[in-house]
Amino acid sequence: MIKTIIFDMDGVLVNSEPLHHEVSLVQFKELNIEVTNEIFATFTGNSNKMIYQKIKDRFQLEHEIEDLIAAKNKLFIEAFDKKEDLHLMQGVKELIEDLYNNGMQLVVASSSEMEIIDKVFERFDLNRYFTHKVSGNDFPESKPNPAIFLKAAELAQTPVENCIVIEDSTNGIKAAKSAGIYCIAYKSEGVDSQDQSLADSVINDYKELNYHIIKNIN
Template identity: 40%
Template sequence: MLEAVIFDMDGVLIDTEKFYMRSEQQIVAEYGIDVPASHFTKYCGTTQDYIWQNIKDEFNLPASLEQLKEIAPIYLEKLFDTEGVTMIDGIPELLAELSASPLKLAVASSTKQALIHKHLSSIGLSDYFDVMESAENVKHSKPAPDVFLKTAELLGVNPENCLVIEDSSNGVKAAKNAGMVCIAFKNPEFPSQDTRLADLEVTHIKDITLARCYQLYDQTVSGK
C-alpha cells in the first residue's frame, strides 16, 4: 500500500541543477579547463565529496578535495544570490494535492541539510514535508539507496510503500536500489539523462497527480 511520496529537491522541486553545473564549470575554468556546463550532468544527484573527488581525478586538478569543497559553495551561492531559486513549474499544485491526501511527504536530497531547509523555507515549501533528509547524514550517496532508506525510516514506513520522484540517473538508481517505485521527471530544458530504470518517465510535473501515483504504485507492485 502506498504510504509516502519522496521528492528529490534539485531539479524536481526547485530549478537549481543548472547552478551546480555552471559553478562546477566555472571552477574548472579557473584551472584553464574549458568544458560545457552539460559535461557535469553526470554528477547530478550526488554529494559534494563524490562530485569533487571525481572532478579532481578527471581533470587532474592540483587543489585538494577539501580546497575544492571549500570554494564550491562560494561560486554556487553567488549564482543563487544573483539569479534566485525558483520552483519547478507544477510543483505548488502537486504538493497541494498530495498534502490533502493521507500520504506522508518527504525530501531526500544529496544537498547539505542546511541548504535544503534554506531553499525550501525561502520559497514556502518546507511546511509540506514531514521529513527533509540529506545524503550527508548517511554513509553512501546516490546511486546507493541509503538516503531513501533513511528517509523511509524517519517517516515510519516500509521502503516498498514509497514512491520517489527523481530527475537524475543516480537518483533513479538509488530509488530502485531502495526497492521503491520511481517516477523520473525528464525536464526538457536540461540535458537528458538515462532514467530508463524508472517505472514512469514524464516531461512535466503536471503529468504527475495523486491518482496517477496510486495507479502507478498499484501497477508496479502487482507486476512484481
C-alpha cells in the same frame, strides 16, 4: 497503498541544476581545469563529496575536498540569492499541496548539502509540507547507492513498498530501484543528458500526477 512520497530536489522541485553548472564552471576556471559537459552530466545525482573526489583524482588537485565543496557552495548561495528568475518546477507546488492536503507524507532526499536544501526550502516556503529532509552528504556513498532513500523511508516510518521516489537523474533512478522503491522520473523540457529508462514511469508535466493517481500505484 502509497503513503510517502520522496522527492529529489535539484531538477525535480526547483530548476537549480543550470545554476549549479554555472557556478561550477566559474570554480573550474579558477582551478584552471576543464570539465566537459559530458563529464559534468555524469555527476548529476551524486553528492558534492563524490563529485569533488572524482575531480580531485582526475585532475590531481592538491586541494582538500571539504575546501572545494565550501568554495562551490559559497558561489552557489551568492548566485542563488541574486537570481530572481529561479522558480519551482511548473506544477510541483500544486502537486505538493494536493498530496499534503490529502494526508500523504512528503520527504526530500537530495544529494546537496543541508545548507543548500535549507536555502531552497526557505525561499520557496516548503518546510511546512515536508516531515523530513535528508542530505546525501551524510552518507559515505551517494546515489546510485540506495542509502539515502532507505534512510528517507526509515525516517518516514514507511515500508519501501508504500513509498514512491520522484527523480530526474540516472544515478537517482538507479538508487531508488536499488532501494526497492517505485520510481517516477520527471523529464523537464530540454534535459536529455539523463538516461531515465530504468524508471517505472516517466512524466513530462506534474499535471500528470495527483493524489488519487499516486495513492493507487502498485
